[in-house]
Amino acid sequence: MAVSSVETNAEAMCPHRLVLEHVTSRWGVLVLIALLDRSYRFSELRREIGGFGRGVSEKMLTQTLQTLERDGFVHRDAKPVIPPRVDYSLTDLGREAAEQVRRLAVWTETRMGAVQEAREGYDARKRASEQE
Amino acid sequence: MAVSSVETNAEAMCPHRLVLEHVTSRWGVLVLIALLDRSYRFSELRREIGGFGRGVSEKMLTQTLQTLERDGFVHRDAKPVIPPRVDYSLTDLGREAAEQVRRLAVWTETRMGAVQEAREGYDARKRASEQE
DNA sequence: CGGCATCCACACAGATACTG
DNA sequence: CAGTATCTGTGTGGATGCCG
Numbered sequence: 001m002a003v004s005s006v007e008t009n010a011e012a013m014c015p016h017r018l019v020l021e022h023v024t025s026r027w028g029v030l031v032l033i034a035l036l037d038r039s040y041r042f043s044e045l046r047r048e049i050g051g052f053g054r055g056v057s058e059k060m061l062t063q064t065l066q067t068l069e070r071d072g073f074v075h076r077d078a079k080p081v082i083p084p085r086v087d088y089s090l091t092d093l094g095r096e097a098a099e100q101v102r103r104l105a106v107w108t109e110t111r112m113g114a115v116q117e118a119r120e121g122y123d124a125r126k127r128a129s130e131q132e
Numbered sequence: 133m134a135v136s137s138v139e140t141n142a143e144a145m146c147p148h149r150l151v152l153e154h155v156t157s158r159w160g161v162l163v164l165i166a167l168l169d170r171s172y173r174f175s176e177l178r179r180e181i182g183g184f185g186r187g188v189s190e191k192m193l194t195q196t197l198q199t200l201e202r203d204g205f206v207h208r209d210a211k212p213v214i215p216p217r218v219d220y221s222l223t224d225l226g227r228e229a230a231e232q233v234r235r236l237a238v239w240t241e242t243r244m245g246a247v248q249e250a251r252e253g254y255d256a257r258k259r260a261s262e263q264e
Numbered sequence: 265c266g267g268c269a270t271c272c273a274c275a276c277a278g279a280t281a282c283t284g
Numbered sequence: 285c286a287g288t289a290t291c292t293g294t295g296t297g298g299a300t301g302c303c304g
Contacts, residue, residue, distance in 0.1 A: 015248070016241045023240065024156035026296095042266055057297045062267065072250020083265040084304075093246050100236045107232055108155065109148045114225050116147070118204020158277095174286055189278045194287065215285045216284080 022071055023097050027056050027064040032090070032098035033105055035074065039089035073097055154203055155229050159188050159196040164222070164230035165237055167206065171221035205229055 022028055030049045034040060040048060042061070049056050056064070065088060068074040073094030077087045090098055154160055162181045166172060172180060174193070181188050188196070197220060200206040205226030209219045222230055 016237075016244045019244065019247050020161065020237055020240045021158065023236065024161055026153065029152065029156055058267080059297065070251050070254045071247050072254075078266085080304095082304085084267080086266060091250075093243065093250070096239065096243070097236075100232075100239055104155065104229075104232045104236065105148075105152055107228065108152045111225060111228070112148045112151065115151050115203050118223075118225070119202050122202045122204075190287075191279090192277065195277095210286090214284090216287080218286060 019071055022067050023073070023101060025064065025067075027060055028068060029101055029105070030056075031061075031064055031068060031088075032073065032094065033102050035088060035090045036095070036098045036102055039077075039087045042086055042088070045088060068094065151203055154199050155205070155233060157196065157199075159192055160200060161233055161237070162188075163193075163196055163200065163220075164205065164226065165234050167220060167222045168227070168230045168234055171209075171219045174218050174220070177220060200226065 023032065027049065031045065034045060034048050042065075045065075046056055046058065046061050049061070065074060065076070069076050072091055075089050075091050075094075077089070079085045079087070155164065159181065163177065166177060166180050174197075177197075178188055178190065178193050181193070197206060197208070201208050204223055207221050207223050207226075209221070211217045211219070
């Protein structure tokens with residue numbers, strides 16, 4: 001069973017581009033950054049990531065974690081207890097990736113002002129040309 | 133008109149997370165990296181990105197470029213000639229982002245071996261547990 | 265609790281056809 | 285050439301039910 005059909009189709013692509021897509025995927029980014037702080041349990045992680053606005057669905061988080069685990073970025077520690085307890089953490093490989101991703105995220109935050117400004121200019125120019 | 137409805141819905145999110153999604157989006161990543169080398173024309177960029185496997189659809193490239201332009205990462209230079217000629221290049225802001233993204237892409241390439249290894253282990257363990 | 269399987273709705277990606 | 289408009293397949297994600 002393939003993780004998802006989009007990947008099955010893309011199996012012919014250069015493999016590193018696929019890994020890059022996993023790391024930069026919508027939820028992959030957030031999972032990696034969260035796990036950089038500490039290990040998380042499944043539901044904990046879900047709350048952390050979806051702490052505001054829209055959250056991850058259970059299905060998407062599962063899928064994201066499985067993909068990242070398969071690529072060797074995330075370690076899954078399932079403890080055979082009742083009730084079940086599963087902890088997710090970064091591997092060394094995953095930590096390297098996560099640090100790069102976090103750097104990008106931090107940069108984004110510091111540059112938000114410039115982005116906002118650019119958007120206002122863009123929108124203004126667009127409005128002006130529409131009602132000429 | 134919003135760029136896309138997913139963004140309209142996410143308008144309530146922390147804005148920097150949206151920008152991060154633009155930068156790390158499927159085609160955004162590739163566009164930024166390509167433009168780091170030099171400026172490209174529309175079709176040129178399309179060929180460069182889809183040079184193998186699957187490419188970008190015209191629509192998605194348009195959409196990606198418009199989003200990145202609005203965020204102030206990409207500069208669009210449309211020359212009023214026949215036939216039309218439009219050149220895309222990075223702004224200073226976009227160059228900063230693109231360099232981060234490229235670093236991540238390069239890291240991914242150098243680490244492909246480890247990822248492949250991790251995957252084989254994962255798949256082997258999975259097969260073993262399935263047919264127990 | 266931490267999943268997996270299924271169904272369903274819908275947004276999005278992509279192909280196609282068309283325009284300035 | 286560089287788009288826009290439109291249509292359709294598919295991926296995404298919610299809801300639900302079930303299991304270890």
